[in-house]
Amino acid sequence: MSLVGTYVGLSKLLVAAFPVFLLAWLRFGIAALAMLGWLRRGPREAPLSRRDQRLLFWESFLGNFLFSICMLFGVALTSAVAAGVILAAIPAAVALLSRVFLRERINPRVAAGIACAMTGIALLALTRGRTQTGTDHAAAPWLGNVLLLAAVLCEASYVVIGKQLTAAVSPKRISALVNLWGLVLVTPLGAWAARSFDFASVSPDGWALLLFYALAASMVTVWLWMTGLRHVPAASAGVFTVMLPISAAAVGVLVLGEPFGTLHTTAFALALAGVVLATRPE
Numbered sequence: 001m002s003l004v005g006t007y008v009g010l011s012k013l014l015v016a017a018f019p020v021f022l023l024a025w026l027r028f029g030i031a032a033l034a035m036l037g038w039l040r041r042g043p044r045e046a047p048l049s050r051r052d053q054r055l056l057f058w059e060s061f062l063g064n065f066l067f068s069i070c071m072l073f074g075v076a077l078t079s080a081v082a083a084g085v086i087l088a089a090i091p092a093a094v095a096l097l098s099r100v101f102l103r104e105r106i107n108p109r110v111a112a113g114i115a116c117a118m119t120g121i122a123l124l125a126l127t128r129g130r131t132q133t134g135t136d137h138a139a140a141p142w143l144g145n146v147l148l149l150a151a152v153l154c155e156a157s158y159v160v161i162g163k164q165l166t167a168a169v170s171p172k173r174i175s176a177l178v179n180l181w182g183l184v185l186v187t188p189l190g191a192w193a194a195r196s197f198d199f200a201s202v203s204p205d206g207w208a209l210l211l212f213y214a215l216a217a218s219m220v221t222v223w224l225w226m227t228g229l230r231h232v233p234a235a236s237a238g239v240f241t242v243m244l245p246i247s248a249a250a251v252g253v254l255v256l257g258e259p260f261g262t263l264h265t266t267a268f269a270l271a272l273a274g275v276v277l278a279t280r281p282e
Contacts, residue, residue: 026214056181089118
């Protein structure tokens with residue numbers, strides 16, 4: 001989750017160098033080459049059932065493809081700090097989806113946590129465009145926030161579906177198959193964006209950052225997360241998603257030089273309070 005938050009923050013630099021669909025296509029393509037050896041079924045691993053195949057598709061479509069698109073467009077329209085505050089709602093979203101799909105009960109403390117996270121996001125929406133983007137020409141920060149909220153739901157779906165997948169499929173194979181589905185889904189859009197793109201305009205630092213993004217987003221973080229989910233209950237795993245918004249906001253402030261005002265501080269404190277309430281053990 002710390003790595004995810006780091007590349008979410010640094011993606012602000014990537015979307016300035018690459019069109020979003022091309023960036024996603026290159027990410028999945030680089031990772032697919034790196035994980036070719038992970039596609040094979042292990043000697044003790046059963047063949048994929050129809051249920052596993054459906055779950056792998058939805059895991060990729062929601063948690064990989066849609067999350068990447070919503071996150072990249074969202075960060076391009078707002079700031080990494082704003083993304084950090086909004087993404088702090090992931091544990092609350094996991095609780096909501098667990099209630100809807102797994103029929104888990106939401107107790108009053110979890111409900112209060114969800115309310116805190118939503119209040120933090122509402123406060124963030126009140127900030128002016130200049131505060132969120134650090135420029136006088138904010139494109140559409142409100143739209144960026146909406147897209148980041150959609151990314152929250154996608155990531156929460158990723159947690160819920162991933163827990164079911166780890167019961168039958170190895171973490172490495174999940175990582176490779178989910179990435180392969182993402183490559184298939186984004187290829188038409190990526191190929192269309194590549195036709196008019198000047199690849200020579202990208203600096204060596206830009207290519208190095210793309211390589212880090214591809215390997216971290218599609219390979220390392222998915223493998224680490226799925227390996228952890230095999231040994232940790234899904235509800236407990238929600239606690240660790242707090243590292244995503246913290247590291248994203250830290251990158252925004254420390255690396256990108258984005259402002260961190262009083263309203264951001266209040267919104268972030270409320271969001272983290274929601275995390276504590278929603279994920280603290282009974």
